[in-house]
Amino acid sequence: MSPEMTETEIQKVRQGIKEKYDRVAAAGAGDCFQFPTGKAGMEIQGYSQELIKNFPPEVLADFCGVGNPFSLGHLNPGDAVLDIGCGAGVDSLVAAHLVGAGGRVVGLDVTAAMVERARASLARLGLVNVTFQVGEAEALPFPDAAFDALISNGVFNLTLNKDKALKEAHRVLKPGGRLMLADMVLVAALPPDQAGKVENWFQ
Numbered sequence: 001m002s003p004e005m006t007e008t009e010i011q012k013v014r015q016g017i018k019e020k021y022d023r024v025a026a027a028g029a030g031d032c033f034q035f036p037t038g039k040a041g042m043e044i045q046g047y048s049q050e051l052i053k054n055f056p057p058e059v060l061a062d063f064c065g066v067g068n069p070f071s072l073g074h075l076n077p078g079d080a081v082l083d084i085g086c087g088a089g090v091d092s093l094v095a096a097h098l099v100g101a102g103g104r105v106v107g108l109d110v111t112a113a114m115v116e117r118a119r120a121s122l123a124r125l126g127l128v129n130v131t132f133q134v135g136e137a138e139a140l141p142f143p144d145a146a147f148d149a150l151i152s153n154g155v156f157n158l159t160l161n162k163d164k165a166l167k168e169a170h171r172v173l174k175p176g177g178r179l180m181l182a183d184m185v186l187v188a189a190l191p192p193d194q195a196g197k198v199e200n201w202f203q
Contacts, residue, residue, distance in 0.1 A: 016157055017180070020112055021087070025113035029064035037064045040118075043088075045182075046071055052093055059121045060089035063135040065153035067182025076157060078102040082172065083139050085109055085155025088129075089118025096130045097152060098191065106131040106147075108140070137165040142172045149178045157184050 004012075020078040029037040036044050041053055045068040045194050052060065064087060075081060075098040082084045086107030095105045107130065118132045137152075137159050147189040150169050159165040167180055 004128055005160075010058070013160060021109075021111040022113045023198045024064065025088070025111065025117045029062055035066060035109060037061075039063070042068075043064065047094070049173060051097060055090075055093065056124060059090065059093065059124060062117065062121060063090040064088070065091060066184050067153060069153050069180040069182045070098070072180040072182070073178050074151070075099050075103075075149055080146065081105045082140075082142070082147045082150045083107040083148060083168065084140075084152040085158070086132060087114050087119055087153075087167050089121050089132060091151055092118065092130055092132070093116040093127065093152050094127060096127050098195075099129065103129055105130045106142075108135045108137075110134065117141060131132060139164075140168045140172050144171055145177075146172050147176055147177060149180060150180075152181045154183055156181060 021034060023171070032051070035041065039052065042063050042065075043049075044062065045065060047068055047070070051070075069091065075095055077098075079099045081092075081093060081095045081099055082104060083089075083105065084150040086092045086109045086142065088108050092105050092107035096103070107118055109118070109132070115132045115134050122130055133141075137155065138161050150173060156162060156165060173179065184189050
């Protein structure tokens with residue numbers, strides 16, 4: 001979190017993020033992002049066709065990740081996995097297939113409407129090793145050492161207190177656990193007319 005941000009700006013960012021993802025939950029991912037979404041987005045990000053074919057088109061259409069966290073390591077049968085910022089739940093459902101019936105997956109998102117959309121997809125698939133709940137990356141509602149792996153896709157860039165979010169991720173991982181994080185990073189300074197805009201957090 002930038003020390004220059006006022007409490008009013010912090011609240012504006014949080015509200016802007018919530019409103020944006022309320023719109024995504026209502027309308028779907030298709031017209032809400034400037035990068036490929038849905039099945040095409042998964043193919044561009046290198047998700048295997050073996051995984052993609054497990055899902056109906058209406059579930060695939062909800063994918064709006066910026067990368068492929070599964071390209072960063074393996075999930076093993078029986079693993080316990082947390083998906084931080086699960087959105088509509090596509091990566092959580094992918095993880096559920098990878099860990100199998102002996103594993104478990106929890107999808108966590110700050111936006112209640114997105115959690116409901118994820119639960120609707122879960123109901124279509126009938127998987128029993130996945131749950132979805134509302135919660136924040138900076139205050140994970142889980143005990144220490146609860147998960148073998150954490151996945152996240154395009155979410156940590158939206159957290160205001162990244163240090164706290166990463167410490168929370170470390171806390172809930174088992175010793176030797178894996179953080180598989182795909183995200184966007186700023187690699188050059190923003191133009192002067194954009195640099196100070198609070199709206200940059202949630203456009």
